[in-house]
Amino acid sequence: MKNLYIRLIFLFIGLFLLSSCSDYLDKEDDVELTLDAVFESKTKTENWLASCYSRIPDPTWGYTRSLGWEILADDMSPSERWRQYGWEVIPFALGDWAVSSTWGPGYWNNLPQRIRECNILIKNIKPIPSQNLTESDVKLMIGECRFLKAYYYSLLISTYGPVPFNPDEITPVDFNLSDLQVGQTPYDEIVSWIDNELKEAEKVLPPSYTDSKYGRATSIMCKAVRARMLLFAASPLVNGNPDYAGHLSKDGKPLFSASYDANKWKIAADASKDLIISAEVAGYKLYVEMNAVTGKIDPFLSCQKLHLVEYNQGNKEVLFARPSVESKEYDRHTAPSGSGGAGGYGVTQSLVDAFFTANGLPITDPASGYVENGFSAEDGYWTNGSTKWNEVKSPGLVTVAGTYNMYCNREPRFYLAVNFDRAWYTDGANAGKDQGRKLDFFSGGKDNNHTHDAPQNGYLVRKRTDPTRDPLRDYFAPRQGILYRLGEAYLNYAEALNESDPGNADILIYVNKIRERAGVRTYTTGATDTQNIHVDSDQASIRKIIRMERRVELCTEGIRYDDLRRWKLAETVLNGPAYGMNFNGKNEAEFYKRTAYQTRVYKKAFYWFPIYLAEIEKNPNLVQSPFWAN
Template sequence: MKKQIYKIAFLLLLIVNSCTELDLVPLDAPTTAPFISKIQFREGLNEGYRLFQWEKDESANGVDDDFQRRDALDGIKAGTISAEDGRAAGRWKDKYKGISRLISVKKQIENQNGTLSDSEAKTFLGEANFFIASFWSYLITHYGDVPFFEEELTVDEAFEIGRTNKTEILQKIYAYYDNAIANLPVSYSGFQYATKGAAMAMKARIALYMGDHEIAAEAAQDCMDLNEYALHPDYGELFLSGTKTSDELIFYIPRSDALGVNRNDNLPDFIPRIHGGWGAKQPTWELLASYECVDGLPIDESPLFDPRNPFKNRDPRCLATIVPFGSLEDGDGLLPSDGSNFMSIEYTPHPERLEVFDYNTGQMRYNHDTRSNKTFASYNGLLWKKFIDETWKAPRTAENNHIVIRYADVLLMYAESKIELDEIDASVLAAINEVRDRAYAGSNYSNPAVTTTDQAKLRYIVRNERRAEFANEGLRYMDLIRWRLAEKALTGHTYGMANIGTIIEDVVEPGLWFWGMTPQLDEDGIANFDPLVEAGLARTLNETNFPVRQYLWPIPSSDALLNPNLGQNEGY
């Protein structure tokens, strides 16, 4: 049975045009007019499905160590976030707007008098509580202690309210999710909305983010026990615009060009130059280095790793996430200068490959994606493959699902929580290996199954597994935050290829392309490329810095000035 299609043309129209005809939810405040029909309740709840309420922790320039845009820096990686930061202010405003509106809708549900059946009222109440819990979850994980309320505030109260301890708010969040779990159905026929499984999965996520591993393990287990979800058979296919539904998707917002709900975040920056894009938004070298080899070992321990062919013998998710080039496995006959078929044209950044093969015409054509031909071709030679296909080229919008949470996350949250509780048993290994088995499905390799029960080793494995599984899905940032690794992973440099004359002389001619040596990984799986730079085999693109204060975002200065009881997070 297909899961969570929050689509259906009718529903998307409601999301896009939310309540404009009936003016039930004005832009500046929640409604107080009584709802008199079921559709009014539905349209009020549709506020929770607005795409901006589910924005991910990502940006055009990258907020983590998996994503970069040429040599540009996001304020998070530059360490320059201040109380005037527009993103911090915008997310704060959006979440409080959503909470206020859903509290108003919830009050309408609780006070309705026969417009809804008892069953409808319970389901709608569960849906409202699901949204309220999710929006509070975002606030406490990003801002820490925040103003908390469960009833609509007057203007005077809004100017005087102080901040509530995040641990106290967390207990309220659990209660909201528990109500949603009790009242929401496991599935729907017809139009699709938030479900019992979505509430369980999101409860597990906030518990894990807050270090409450017992609750996280329990909620993840409950979601698994529903037997409603399963991993999509093909990892790469799951993220393409043509995959509209899957048993793996627990909660997501569909996109549709026809209805104006699409992805249009400078898509040409993701697309190779030979396809009319800019190839400017890139996976980092650190991400490429993080994928293990097919023997289950990291690149600095595996005899299978070849720095001259960095995609060779790697976890299949590496090739599904980053456009590969060079030899991929023993006996394939490919050279380091060879590329792969990406959107029907060969991709290779090799400086001597001035032409590439066009699979559409069967002819060679000018290679726009090597810096020998184009100065602004990919600075580090890498391009994203995950999510991207031919449909991104025109009209430069995309219909890929906006995935909020999927079943692989539930499995890995369960495993991580049990590892942190030191309750390691066969179920933990089974959860990790289920995700890994799917990753290797359809490849020429079998999953090098995880068998260790050592807590420290499993902690490393599950963290690296999350990085491999969820790259470019907006989850890496909060993983670094909650693991307290951001100041290490986001302080240093971004890296790329040496300047073209140097790279030909010092890298290509001696036969050292792509990486002249194997980068070493530390105990957290973070790669060190400084030796390549020192040897003249690469260059730094920019300096990154993550100050300790940025583990929490600032309270927006405009709000702090209006309400002196808010105070400010340390360091701002």
Template sequence: MKKISIFLALVVFAFITSCKRDFLDIVPDNIATIDNAFTNRNEAEKYLFTCYSYLPQESNIYQNPAMLVSDEFWTYWPITSLSRLPSGPQQIARGNQSLTFPLLNYWDGESDGKAIFRALRDCNIFLEHVNEVPDLDASQKTIWAGEVQFLKAYYHFYLLRMYGPIPIIDKNLPITATTEEVRVKREPLDKVVDYIASLMDTAATKLPISIQNRSSELGHITRPIALSIKARVLTLAASPQFNGNSDYSGLKNADGTALVNTTFSVQKWQRAAEACKQAIDLCERAGIRLYKFNAAVSNISDRLKLEMSIRNSVCEPWNQELIWGFTNGTGSGIQLQAMPRLDVARSGNESTLGQLAPTLRIAELFYTKNGVPISEDKTWDFSNRYSLKTATGADQDYLQNGYITAALHFDREPRFYADLGFDGSQWYMQNKTWPVQAKAGQGQSRRAAFGYSITGYYSKKLVNWKFVIQDGLSYTQEQYPWPIMRLSDLYLLYAEALNEASGPSEAVYQYLNLVRERAGLQSVQSSWDTYSINPGKYRDQAGLRQIIHQERGIEMAFEGSRFWDLKRWKEASSTLNNGVYGWDIEQTDATGYYRPKLLFNQKFVAPRDYLWPIKENNTIVNPNLVQNPGW
């Protein structure tokens, strides 16, 4: 053990900061030895769960950079200890990332980041020893090895997406390794991508197509997960951030090895499209399909049933659309952060915060009821979208009858009303439909220095419809696994890859329209031909690219996709260098409230902010590690 400890210290010293490792979750009797961890099935299973334990919790706004680092949500500032909000992500969103002490540091496992390199070490240990477990049958050894091979590939991908080219940790170094050997270097991005894809392919051959024992194995990796995430990896590699990006021409190792190929390759898009189709075909074999609400609820309108198809594609536990659900998913955290204080008559109302606030920019992203952007619909008054309008009985499923709200909130697509709560909206839940009234002094308005929406919008999409506020600062809720990957995401990746590989086609329209149909919209062709001021937009590659990007932004809203999409499309530098706006929530009347209020002017520095910085001390300790551009 002394030799092992020395070896681990060297590796950690080389490419992550020093840290204390707690082995109590994987070995008996406080004896921290690798041998004890694989003496029997139970102990080996503990080590398997340790390999899983490093998975970043995507629904945790403290851990997931995609939630509060972009422009999708905004929060009040400053954030105090009472706020129940993380300040680190908002610091990054405000341009305050640090080279000396990076925020959300997944390289070193600091500042709410998981220690991913430590995860890779534990995955390698598991794979080296799983075949030694005496009471584990051969088929289970194969499946567990496949799960950990996938996790190992996924951890490499997580680092790649944040940092770009990374070291490949295929095997743990021997304890006899020299100082120079532990000073790992970054590998060319294409090599890392090929390594990840190959490892996911290998894992897929060992994994079951579906979970056999749902009472004990939900959350374990399956073959559809492996191939779907592989499709996501290859789509990232084909996207403009890493495919022909001259911004990285100077990113080279000390020996001159270029780390990013700056020559565009359409073959990367073709490879991504093939991977997406392979994953889609397997998902269909596994019975994975777009979710449709079919609960025995007879007293709601068809419009509300459509809304529940949209909302419950995320919030219904283990529904048929879910490809990969993270079991340590939603807990109370994100639902409390998303849901306003709906039930003002109960003391438990104070438990909900509603401070995960969508921005006005996102509210404007959603289509009109005709399925085209609000700036393109020739029947929709875009220039007067902030003017006041009174809801009538015809709007009652969406809006409160007789209530004055912004014209922006009228005649929008079903996903707008399914995903967003706002002043004048209706919030349907299993126990009741709640009116949202958020101007100063009203039920859902700001009441204190924390626990409110700074923009006037709420992320309804993230709240399960069975959430019930009770007395005594309590509530009941149905938790759901966080959707790391669902089928509509995969459909849209496939449509994007096909369009980039060869331009518009019936196959591109087919997969776009499957997502739109579930959302209650006409086809892309019909919507643009009938309602758009640019009816031919979907017929050329550039126009269809814009449509696909916006469709992804809408369909995947609030799920942690937008931040990474803007980066891989190289659109972050244009999108995240603008003002963040919400409504003027301190006003009591509609005229004062419905004035767009500037909350912050974002600053995104390109190419620096497209990649996370490697902590400065790491590059000092290990001179083989070159820093990312701009840091």
């Protein structure tokens, strides 16, 4: 029986072996093994560890398509008709979501399997001197598994809230069914365990890797996961939310705390500050490219290349990466159909509106200079921009003559995130050359064939796409996927500090570090001038600018959905019509008008994924997620 169990485990490992961590994780075709034999081989031990890593999400294609974090939020919008090709989350965004709905990533079942594999390794691993697996190696591998267990639990509670919790469980071969029928543990208890486990793991892990181990757990990854989790735990959704006061386990225990705890914000602020200080001491820093002409920060190259340059190439902003991801599919689906792409993955009008103007003000500010209607009379240039990021036609060009005014006079991050009609576009074949073309999103135009492979709301995503991609020649450069970066940590710290210690000078310091890199004016509580924008110092005003900055800086990175959830804004923001330009428009008069292209539905239940009805039926000790009906 034991041999059968081990054969099944290795069959499972063969299916899910992590291919993105390093070459050292090669798999051998040996499935006739006892558990002792696995951990008497360095190679097989490393293979086992590889399987433990195999459920780390893909932060390019995974967040956007499989997990659906950006589809469920209000940044990115795929062609609705892609649902016929297995895009399971598209119906969720439209309100078609039930306890029987399938969801490919399947965290409820898959993550506990990885956690159990971590526990098996922790229990059985040992040094193998003859194969150069040292005591130090064993200590590191155990630390990695402790990190992975805590990380996977953080994903579980972010998705489902309270979950069954037995962090050291190893299911025996002769288990009784009742051993597996475990109810949920309160949310805060699991947060406390994850917090402590990450602090213990970081004690034995190095702060970084630059060799073949890049992508494996580090002390900085422990701190990054901890800081993001604690920010979520301090937020209104789970910090004294009265909506969950009656959400009890089967034995009558409250699964969420009904009491607001202001100290949770201080704990979150301290965790983010600890992450920032430790990371900077270890050599991490915001990614910045300097402009050779002006000698100042180049906002275009800085904000574009931070998503393309890898850690060992000088991008020290990356705190936690998956070394190899499905970037090809992300690049293909965001590329215009006129250049061989699938051409249907766009951004929303609300994201277009969220970007600041060139003078750093929101478009709603009368002093921003924003003009929505009409067309530009001449080409537009960013005077302090890059001479390299968009060399087509002319250095520094951001808009060509005849561009809809809505897209003119905007900040650098806008031009790096949004492909709009008449944006100057260069495909891979022409990258770096003085040639290209204007995008044509009119119905029947080069980039809108009016099928499912066309921008249903008049926009395509540009952010995190590779400018050298060439779908016509099937060329897509591989790259890493970034799960955590220092820029987010700065904004996490500013938010938690504003809630725990309003008026603290660090708040604007760290928000301004992000804005300075982006090439827009920074904030001050003093007078507005050519370099600074006045903002009132009260907590509500600072909260507003922090949230606006998060929306722009972190857009399309898988963070917006959790922000809307934890702020308890999802049922407001994600309900009602979603707007873009008119997909059916064949000319300027028809295309350039705000048009509702779909109606979003977000119910109170949707803050948490439901537990599959089949799981509820199998386990009488489970309670369904809040406001979901079995």
